Amino acid sequence: MLKIMKKIFMKVHRAAFKSLVTVVALGLAVNCSSDGDGGPMVVEEPEIQSPTITGISPNSGVVGTEVTITGTSFSSTGSQNEVEFNGTPATVKSASVTQLVVDVPEDATTGQVSVTVNGRTAVGTSFTVVTADVSLCDQNEILVDTIWEDVEPGDAIDYIVQCAISVKANALLTIEPGVIIAFEGEDSGIFTSEGGGLKAVGTSENTIQFLGTSENKGVWKGVYFGSNHPENRLEHVIVSHAGRSASGQSGEKGAVQLSRGEDSGAALVDCTITDNDGYGLFVTDESDLEEFSNNMISNNEEAPVGLFFNQLSALDAASDYQGNGDNYIEVWENEIEDDGVSMALLNVPYRFMESKRYNIKNQLNIDPGNTLEFTSGAGFRLGEQSSDCTDTTGSLNATGTMANPITFQGVTSGKGTWLGIGFNSSSPNNNLIYCTISGGGSSKIYNGADFAANVTLQCDSRLTIQNTTVADSGGFGIYMLDDDAELTNFEENTIVNNELAPIWMHLPQVDQLDAATSYAEGNGRPYIQVEGDAVTDADLNIKKLEVPYRIETEESGRETYVETAITVEAGTILEFETGAGLVLGSPGVDCIPTTGSLNAQGTSEEPIIFRGASDGQGTWLGIGINSSTSTNLFNYCEISGGGAEQMYNAGGQGNVVVHCSGNVTIENSTITDSGGWGVDFVQGGNSLSQTGNTFSNNALGNVAAN
Numbered sequence: 001m002l003k004i005m006k007k008i009f010m011k012v013h014r015a016a017f018k019s020l021v022t023v024v025a026l027g028l029a030v031n032c033s034s035d036g037d038g039g040p041m042v043v044e045e046p047e048i049q050s051p052t053i054t055g056i057s058p059n060s061g062v063v064g065t066e067v068t069i070t071g072t073s074f075s076s077t078g079s080q081n082e083v084e085f086n087g088t089p090a091t092v093k094s095a096s097v098t099q100l101v102v103d104v105p106e107d108a109t110t111g112q113v114s115v116t117v118n119g120r121t122a123v124g125t126s127f128t129v130v131t132a133d134v135s136l137c138d139q140n141e142i143l144v145d146t147i148w149e150d151v152e153p154g155d156a157i158d159y160i161v162q163c164a165i166s167v168k169a170n171a172l173l174t175i176e177p178g179v180i181i182a183f184e185g186e187d188s189g190i191f192t193s194e195g196g197g198l199k200a201v202g203t204s205e206n207t208i209q210f211l212g213t214s215e216n217k218g219v220w221k222g223v224y225f226g227s228n229h230p231e232n233r234l235e236h237v238i239v240s241h242a243g244r245s246a247s248g249q250s251g252e253k254g255a256v257q258l259s260r261g262e263d264s265g266a267a268l269v270d271c272t273i274t275d276n277d278g279y280g281l282f283v284t285d286e287s288d289l290e291e292f293s294n295n296m297i298s299n300n301e302e303a304p305v306g307l308f309f310n311q312l313s314a315l316d317a318a319s320d321y322q323g324n325g326d327n328y329i330e331v332w333e334n335e336i337e338d339d340g341v342s343m344a345l346l347n348v349p350y351r352f353m354e355s356k357r358y359n360i361k362n363q364l365n366i367d368p369g370n371t372l373e374f375t376s377g378a379g380f381r382l383g384e385q386s387s388d389c390t391d392t393t394g395s396l397n398a399t400g401t402m403a404n405p406i407t408f409q410g411v412t413s414g415k416g417t418w419l420g421i422g423f424n425s426s427s428p429n430n431n432l433i434y435c436t437i438s439g440g441g442s443s444k445i446y447n448g449a450d451f452a453a454n455v456t457l458q459c460d461s462r463l464t465i466q467n468t469t470v471a472d473s474g475g476f477g478i479y480m481l482d483d484d485a486e487l488t489n490f491e492e493n494t495i496v497n498n499e500l501a502p503i504w505m506h507l508p509q510v511d512q513l514d515a516a517t518s519y520a521e522g523n524g525r526p527y528i529q530v531e532g533d534a535v536t537d538a539d540l541n542i543k544k545l546e547v548p549y550r551i552e553t554e555e556s557g558r559e560t561y562v563e564t565a566i567t568v569e570a571g572t573i574l575e576f577e578t579g580a581g582l583v584l585g586s587p588g589v590d591c592i593p594t595t596g597s598l599n600a601q602g603t604s605e606e607p608i609i610f611r612g613a614s615d616g617q618g619t620w621l622g623i624g625i626n627s628s629t630s631t632n633l634f635n636y637c638e639i640s641g642g643g644a645e646q647m648y649n650a651g652g653q654g655n656v657v658v659h660c661s662g663n664v665t666i667e668n669s670t671i672t673d674s675g676g677w678g679v680d681f682v683q684g685g686n687s688l689s690q691t692g693n694t695f696s697n698n699a700l701g702n703v704a705a706n
Contacts, residue, residue, distance in 0.1 A: 049072075051115050053124030059125060060215055061128075062104065062129070063104050065103065068099060069099065077095065078093070083102050083113070085109070086110060104129060130182050131157070132157045132182065136163075141168065142167045148176065148179055149176050157182045158181065161189075165189070165190045168196040179202075179208050184219055189221040190210075192225050198232055200235070207236045215240075224256075225287075232290075233267045241275055243255055243279070247282070253301075256281045257281070258282075258284060263287065264284075265289075273296070273297045279304070279330075281304070283314075285332065294316070304321040304324045305321065307332065316344055317344040317345050328350065330353050333352075333353075333378075335358075336394070342364075345367040359382075360380060363429065364397070375411050379418055379421060383422075389482070394425050395430050398435050405436055408438070409437075413439065413472075415499050416440070417439045419442055421440065432464070433464065433467060434467045438469070438472040440453065440454035443474075450481075453477065457480050459484060463486075463487055467491070468494075471494070475499055476500045477496075477523070499524045500524050501523060503529065504529045507530050507535060510549060513528070515545055533560065536561070539567070540566045550576075559579070560580070561583050561596075562585075565597045566582075568599070570603050571606035571608070574610050579620070582598065584662075585625075591626075592626075602637055608637045610639045617643070618674065621644055622653075622676075623639065625659065630663060633665045634665070635667045638670045642676075650682050652682040655672075655677075658682070658706075659683060665690070667690065667691050670693070670695075671693060672698065673696075673697050677701055679704065681705070
């Protein structure tokens with residue numbers, strides 16, 4: 001009885017549920033079929049979007065070329081997209097709603113590309129199907145003299161090359177004017193080796209063209225000269241769309257390359273090298289760019305030209321190098337040795353790429369207006385790096401003009417971003433005239449150097465510097481490493497904003513400086529830093545400069561001995577580090593006659609100042625007179641802070657010490673702050689003539705007993 005009741009209940013429950021569903025469904029139907037006013041409700045189907053084509057890349061190519069179509073409202077299911085090339089269907093390889101990838105189909109012809117999705121069609125730009133009656137890959141190795149003729153009229157492509165054409169065995173491939181070759185493929189191009197040659201000489205009206213099958217960079221490899229055939233030549237040739245893969249010789253991509261395999265050589269005249277991946281032209285270090293003139297190299301992915309230091313003479317000023325991915329000539333490191341080099345004025349800078357010293361062992365001439373840029377660690381070095389001063393060779397003539405100065409600078413701005421220029425050469429042709437040299441001095445350029453500088457002179461170097469700016473060194477502006485070096489003509493320069501002093505030099509070299517040069521602005525050490533070497537060989541004239549001379553004893557470890565005549569101009573300031581001083585004659589006990597003299601004649605408006613590098617009593621040694629000449633004279637001078645210690649072995653401590661029958665005249669001068677006497681005497685027979693002087697604050701007194 002209980003089971004029967006349960007079955008009846010279940011049937012009733014199911015019937016009620018079905019009735020409820022029916023009512024709800026009817027209600028929904030009513031609601032969906034009427035609007036708020038009781039009228040019928042229209043259900044709108046979703047609108048089907050029409051596809052659009054926004055781009056086709058590449059827009060030309062041979063059958064089989066992969067083409068990417070970009071746009072909107074494509075189907076992500078490849079089979080639901082119908083792609084046609086001028087009516088010829090193509091198979092979709094991959095698909096998304098914004099991009100389709102297809103291959104140019106067999107039998108395709110030049111015309112518009114269309115995409116149809118869900119019955120709606122978009123039409124894009126025209127695609128050019130590259131065709132030619134002749135394909136050359138059945139003769140890809142040329143072993144006998146061969147001529148490729150202009151077989152198609154006008155701008156029609158004469159040949160398609162999808163392989164590497166190799167010219168060998170002393171054969172010559174000649175390409176006639178008007179020939180147009182379309183290349184495609186990772187290894188496709190023309191390559192000479194084993195004595196083979198390539199002669200492609202067009203005319204201005206009938207150029208030869210080496211192009212890609214599509215107008216993209218890097219469609220084919222390039223033209224490589226790996227031989228020194230005497231007729232290797234490109235003239236009135238256009239090279240485009242190359243640089244697909246790197247050379248096995250250079251490791252670089254480039255449209256035209258000269259490889260090092262056989263000391264290769266070639267000529268390029270009136271050529272256009274444009275729209276390539278990598279370099280326009282790359283020349284390896286054992287190759288010879290035999291002739292290069294009036295070319296245009298533009299819109300290449302990297303630099304217009306990459307070549308080595310000793311090949312720079314090959315580049316000409318008439319060629320156009322602008323408008324490339326890297327707007328400079330890349331210069332790789334080797335030595336200028338067998339032949340001199342001239343750097344023509346180009347319309348882009350030369351950039352020295354390797355962090356090495358570019359050695360100059362022959363003549364290097366730089367035309368006015370050029371800019372030379374150096375990467376970190378790069379610099380010019382003339383002669384040998386050793387400190388024994390042997391084999392000083394090479395010369396650097398950088399003579400600009402006021403309107404067209406020559407610039408040497410770092411790739412990056414700032415102090416000490418490249419090495420600088422080192423001279424170990426006594427050539428009279430070493431000139432820096434109307435130049436700007438900035439940012440050098442990152443480190444020492446010679447093994448024997450103690451310091452870095454924009455310009456370093458080693459051994460018996462000779463250098464003219466005129467109307468030149470030397471700035472932003474990481475060390476000194478100019479560093480005279482050896483006392484035999486000479487600034488033969490140093491005039492009207494500007495030495496500013498260097499990390500250390502404008503110049504470091506030896507005392508016998510200071511008369512090489514001129515007063516018209518600016519030394520004062522922005523240098524870390526506002527003075528000429530002078531090593532106090534003995535003055536024994538030639539008389540010395542110390543000119544008034546706008547900064548002091550500061551004399552130190554870092555190398556000699558002792559005061560400066562003077563055995564010649566020193567003349568100091570009015571207004572000059574000489575500062576002395578601790579332990580430094582000027583001593584005329586021998587320091588010994590024996591009174592050995594000397595010929596040294598010191599003549600310092602200032603004026604009331606421009607006194608000559610001798611002082612310590614730091615203020616106070618006894619901060620430097622002082623001035624010793626072991627000389628009986630009547631030319632020893634101090635007039636309108638200020639002498640302060642000397643007398644740090646005993647000057648001669650026999651004694652004497654003061655601002656001025658007269659020794660061994662020494663003779664000196666002091667007039668109209670101020671003598672102060674001595675650590676000993678204002679004037680002291682040693683060993684008798686000395687002569688002091690003085691008038692109009694002022695003494696003060698001398699520790700032991702003004703004038704000692706004679």
